[in-house]
Amino acid sequence: MTLTKxxxxxNLNNEIGLNKREAKELVDMLFNDIKNLLSExxxxxxxxxxxxxxxxxxxxxxxxxxxxxxxxxxxRRVVTFKSGQKLKESVKTLTNESD
Amino acid sequence: MKVNKKELIEKISRNQDQLPxxxxxLAVKTIINCMTQALSTGDRIEIRGFGSFSLRYRRPRIGxxxxxxxxxxxxxxxxxxxxxxxxxxxxxNKGTD
Numbered sequence: 746m747t748l749t750k751x752x753x754x755x756n757l758n759n760e761i762g763l764n765k766r767e768a769k770e771l772v773d774m775l776f777n778d779i780k781n782l783l784s785e786x787x788x789x790x791x792x793x794x795x796x797x798x799x800x801x802x803x804x805x806x807x808x809x810x811x812x813x814x815x816x817x818x819x820x821r822r823v824v825t826f827k828s829g830q831k832l833k834e835s836v837k838t839l840t841n842e843s844d
Numbered sequence: 845m846k847v848n849k850k851e852l853i854e855k856i857s858r859n860q861d862q863l864p865x866x867x868x869x870l871a872v873k874t875i876i877n878c879m880t881q882a883l884s885t886g887d888r889i890e891i892r893g894f895g896s897f898s899l900r901y902r903r904p905r906i907g908x909x910x911x912x913x914x915x916x917x918x919x920x921x922x923x924x925x926x927x928x929x930x931x932x933x934x935x936x937n938k939g940t941d
Contacts, residue, residue, distance in 0.1 A: 749890055753878055768871070771871050771875075774856050775872060776891055776894045778859075782852075782855075783936050784935035784938065786845075787846065787847050789846075790846055790848045794876045794880060795926075799936065822936050824926075826924070832883065832924055833923065835880055835884040836883050836924055838921070
């Protein structure tokens with residue numbers, strides 16, 4: 746199953762009684778703010794969950810897998826996520842509960 | 845610069861005038877719990893325009909304590925993985941030029 750924004754809105758409504766409109770606005774604001782901060786070059790740390798970090802990658806030679814043509818992959822900045830200790834602990838034992 | 849959860853909550857709080865600060869704080873914590881809960885039961889998370897979180901399987905392996913050199917068995921496990929969405933990727937990369 747996949748958790749989406751509407752599930753998070755539903756959960757906020759059930760757990761803390763925000764109405765759906767308030768909850769939706771809040772969820773949108775949270776993810777937009779994280780996105781804006783990252784695009785302004787700030788890293789975002791959510792203790793207990795994880796850190797969104799930025800990495801500057803230099804250009805490197807690559808190949809178009811379809812045509813086999815050599816192309817240069819341009820220098821770029823990418824987002825990486827480092828999960829926090831608490832999140833790591835909560836997911837690692839999944840194997841004991843399912844499959 | 846690094847922005848932590850507290851600062852993020854303050855930023856959200858400043859940009860709206862409907863909910864008191866402590867409700868925002870509670871809401872953000874509830875959202876994070878909800879996401880942790882989803883991943884811990886094996887669900888993926890998909891946030892349009894932002895990215896998706898899923899679990900990756902790691903085989904059991906024999907590792908070594910780098911300090912003592914002693915071998916240790918590392919159990920199979922799942923680790924969280926984040927894949928940035930198209931819009932996030934584009935926005936972050938644009939910030940560099």
